[in-house]
Amino acid sequence: MLDRRVANETVSAFGNSTVHSTVNLSRAIREVTDALNYSNILGKWIRFPQTRQERDSIKRRFYEKFNIPAVLGCIDGTHISIVRPTENERFFNRKQFHSRNVLIICDADLNILSVDAYFGGISHDSFIWNQHPVKNHIISLLSSGENMYLLGETQDMLKVVYDNHQTPLKDIIISCSTQLVTL
Secondary structure, three states, rough: OOOHHHHHHHHHHHHHOOOOOOHHHHHHHHHHHHHHHHHHHHHHHOOOOOOOHHHHHHHHHHHHHHHHOOEEEEEEEEEEEOOHHHHHHHHHHOOEEEEEEEEEEEOOOOEEEEEEEOOOOOOOOOHHHHHHHHHHHHHHHOOOOOOOOOEOOOOHHHHHOOOOOOOHHHHHHHHHHHHHHOO
């Protein structure tokens, strides 16, 4: 879910430096954000692959571009600055500003497969991942024998994805790190 409060600081800076008023810019951002939050829009553009054929196509693209087999996506969290809320300090992050920690999974072409913007900046990426519905979906697919993994920088998140893999976690992380450095 997109949150129009994310852009408030940008609106002020942009509105003051251009001929557009802050009020008009705020209204435009609100209208675009509201439109993007409709489930039929989100479902069309942000969609985790549901079929084996869709997943195989994404994995094939990762292999073609980066020569890394079985990668379904890349996962990472990013802090999106927000205006300080009047209450609830769960948005105050370790970097000393208020934010949402947005967890994003994308494919080899940077198409977003999943986005979770619910959690405040205080939440760690691995905590968000452990609440994420895609996690259970991937574990289910791994349990049924499908070969896949997500690339990410947080070891805690990777452990979940590799739990059912035959290759030891340490070997996979070293292998992925080596492969990524050479890209």
